[in-house]
Amino acid sequence: MRRKVFQLLVDNTSGVLSRISGLFSRRGYNIESITAGVTADPRFTRITIVTSGDDEILDQIEKQVEKLVDVRDIKELEPDNSVYRELALIKVRTNNEQRQGVIAVADIFRAKIIDVASDSLIVELTGNQAKIDAFINLLDGYEILELARTGIAGLGRGTENVTYL
Numbered sequence: 001m002r003r004k005v006f007q008l009l010v011d012n013t014s015g016v017l018s019r020i021s022g023l024f025s026r027r028g029y030n031i032e033s034i035t036a037g038v039t040a041d042p043r044f045t046r047i048t049i050v051t052s053g054d055d056e057i058l059d060q061i062e063k064q065v066e067k068l069v070d071v072r073d074i075k076e077l078e079p080d081n082s083v084y085r086e087l088a089l090i091k092v093r094t095n096n097e098q099r100q101g102v103i104a105v106a107d108i109f110r111a112k113i114i115d116v117a118s119d120s121l122i123v124e125l126t127g128n129q130a131k132i133d134a135f136i137n138l139l140d141g142y143e144i145l146e147l148a149r150t151g152i153a154g155l156g157r158g159t160e161n162v163t164y165l
Contacts, residue, residue, distance in 0.1 A: 001052050001053060001054060002052060002053070002054065002055065002058060003032070003050065003051070003052040004050070004051060004052070004058050004061075004076055005048060005049070005050050005076065005077040005079075005082070005084065005152060005154055006048070006049045006050075006051070006061075006062065006065070006074055006075070006076055006077070007046065007047070007048050007074070007075050007076075007077050007154060007155070007156070008020070008046070008047040008048075008049065008065065008071055008073070008074050009039070009044055009045075009046055009071075009072045009073040009074075009163050010044065010045050010046075010047060010068075010070045010071050010072060011043065011044065011045070011070045011072065012038055012042060012043055012044055012045045013070060016045065016070045017034075017036055017045075017047070019068060019070065020047065020049075020065065020068065020070075020071075021034065023064055023065065023068065024051070024061075027060075027061075027064065029051060029053065029057065029061055030051060030052060030053070031049060031050070031051055032050040032051060032052060032151075033048075033049070033050040033086075033149075033151030033152055034047065034048070034049050034050075034151060035047070035048045035150060035151045035152065035153045036048075037153075044072065048077070048151070048152055048153050048154050049065075050151065050152050062074060062076070072163070073163040075156070075161060075163075077154045077155075077156055081156055081157050081158075081161075082154050082155065082156050082157060083154060083155055083157060084128055084129070084152045084153070084154040085126055085127065085128065085152070085153055085154070086126070086127065086128065086129055086132055086149060086150055086151060086152050086153070087124070087125070087126050087149070087150040088123075088124075088125045088126075088132045088135075088136075088147065088148065088149045088150070089114075089122060089123070089124055089146075089147070089148045090122065090123045090125065090135075090136070090139070090144060090146075090147050090148075091120055091121070091122045091123075091144070091145040091146040091147070092120060092121050092122075092123065092139060092142050092143065092144055092145065093119060093120050093142065093143040093144075093145050094119065094120060094121050094142065095119065098142060099116075099121065101142075102121055102123070102139070102142060103121070105135070105138050105139065106123050106125075106135075109125060109127070109131065109134075109135045111123050111124060111125040111135065112124045112125075120145060123135075129152065132149065
């Protein structure tokens, strides 16, 4: 099983995300993460999908998605030629003695403490998936109350793969 990151440029219309996820569902393909947001041109939305399968399945996914009416462009974001980022918000239970330990780990990872309560902290961390996974693993001795991850957003490096519509 291989993992691929696809970047789609689609029309910014209602239901487009539902049609794309529906295609995956109907065909039995798995979506590991999906992110979507409007581009600099409000007519279009950029969607990043992380999926996995063997080479045949991944090629089939790309061909099927490309056929959808709303899809203007699809490309694979290869790890060596792309930048991936993910955002995580992590609420950790802390008391007065534990608080400094969590803050110290957050500082090492260049994370931000965005909320402090008497019994918890919320940490904001941005980076690649490995960085976020490593941070979460270091919180092993603490109780994670809530965790929200955005999934990967990515862009290809340089200007040669920019799609102009």
